[in-house]
Amino acid sequence: MDSHSKNGKLVIISAPSGAGKTTIIKELLARFPRLEFSISATSRAPRGNEVNEKDYYFLTRDEFMQRVREGEFVEWEEVYAGNCYGTLRLELDRIWTKGNVIIFDVDVKGGMNLKNIFGKRALSIFIMPPSIEELRNRLIGRATDSIETIEKRVAKAEHELAYAKQFDVVVINDNLDRAIAETERVIADFIS
Ligand code: ADP
Ligand code: 5GP
Numbered sequence: 302m303d304s305h306s307k308n309g310k311l312v313i314i315s316a317p318s319g320a321g322k323t324t325i326i327k328e329l330l331a332r333f334p335r336l337e338f339s340i341s342a343t344s345r346a347p348r349g350n351e352v353n354e355k356d357y358y359f360l361t362r363d364e365f366m367q368r369v370r371e372g373e374f375v376e377w378e379e380v381y382a383g384n385c386y387g388t389l390r391l392e393l394d395r396i397w398t399k400g401n402v403i404i405f406d407v408d409v410k411g412g413m414n415l416k417n418i419f420g421k422r423a424l425s426i427f428i429m430p431p432s433i434e435e436l437r438n439r440l441i442g443r444a445t446d447s448i449e450t451i452e453k454r455v456a457k458a459e460h461e462l463a464y465a466k467q468f469d470v471v472v473i474n475d476n477l478d479r480a481i482a483e484t485e486r487v488i489a490d491f492i493s
Contacts, residue, residue, distance in 0.1 A: 312336065317454065
């Protein structure tokens with residue numbers, strides 16, 4: 302382990318699907334040159350114009366489980382039935398070696414696991430949707446998932462919201478500009 306691997310910082314962004322994580326993270330990456338996105342591995346198929354090794358490391362289910370057995374993941378979850386997502390140890394080293402701060406887009410459980418592992422080196426942020434109804438509307442508006450998938454994600458969201466208080470910071474994403482500004486402020490404090 303080099304010194305970066307022992308001291309590197311990380312910012313965790315978690316929220317139910319559709320709350321606005323991806324949108325907010327994209328803005329943060331444009332504003333903080335030292336932030337670098339942790340590319341997760343997943344066993345789900347690419348969606349829309351997602352690119353391998355940029356949005357995700359797309360693996361088959363067998364490849365994913367093989368790497369689980371070999372202990373290559375810091376954390377992983379079967380976030381939705383049949384679809385696994387996880388953070389590879391090598392990904393953390395890739396980013397910390399450059400002296401950058403890692404930003405994660407992970408589900409609520411993954412976010413809590415990373416915070417437990419890294420403690421004060423991690424800032425955990427929960428992005429809160431204004432309501433479940435608005436969350437459903439956003440998923441419908443995004444038009445990337447079938448109605449069945451959307452209903453599964455909404456059902457899971459109701460449970461996930463209960464974990465918000467275990468995060469360091471909760472940001473309500475009703476107004477996008479305000480949510481970005483608030484997230485930007487807490488991250489600036491954390492990495493300064
Ligand atoms: P997540 O990554 O959490 O699943 P996305 O960033 O993909 O969520 O956002 C879901 C949808 O909601 C997208 O179509 C996005 O443009 C939209 N969205 C994000 N934030 C807001 C907001 N504050 N008001 C209205 N729509 C929003
Ligand atoms: P999607 O299929 O919409 O890209 O992502 C589904 C969910 O998986 C999102 O809540 C996202 O935050 C989560 N996710 C993505 N990568 C990881 C990861 O490495 N670990 C965990 N635990 N969750 C992840």
